[in-house]
Amino acid sequence: MVDVASKPITKRQAQASASVVLGERVFNLLQKNQLNKKGNVLSTAKIAGILAAKNTDHMIPLCHSIPLTHVAISIEFNQSSYSLKLSSSVECNGQTGVEMEALVAVTVAALTVYDMCKSASHDVRITDVQLDRKSGGKSHDYIRL
16 A cells, blocks of 8 residues: 555545446436336435445555545436446545545546336446546546547
């Protein structure tokens, strides 16, 4: 692990996103909440993403344990592509960034959607997992154009 002890504590923020391409049939079932006997897919995916962000250091070797101050997952329906756009937002006051926590959060949320939709179709695809922005710390802020 990188030693961050000498770094100042600053507000750190990161946002990441992913797409889950469902196809027309699964998209329509999900939009009507008629897809799964396990429960509400979107609520479950949000909770899974939040839990994943909080446990990133247990999944990614050499990641620091970070006391997060905020984690949010949002999910939007995209009718034209029969897909979902998932976004994560993570914040802390700390000595290292929260990019990995944002990426893990959105990825696990997307995997949860896949898991809960696979009974209806195995054609579901997770695409475009990416860091959208980060701020805080000594390095410059980053915004994906």
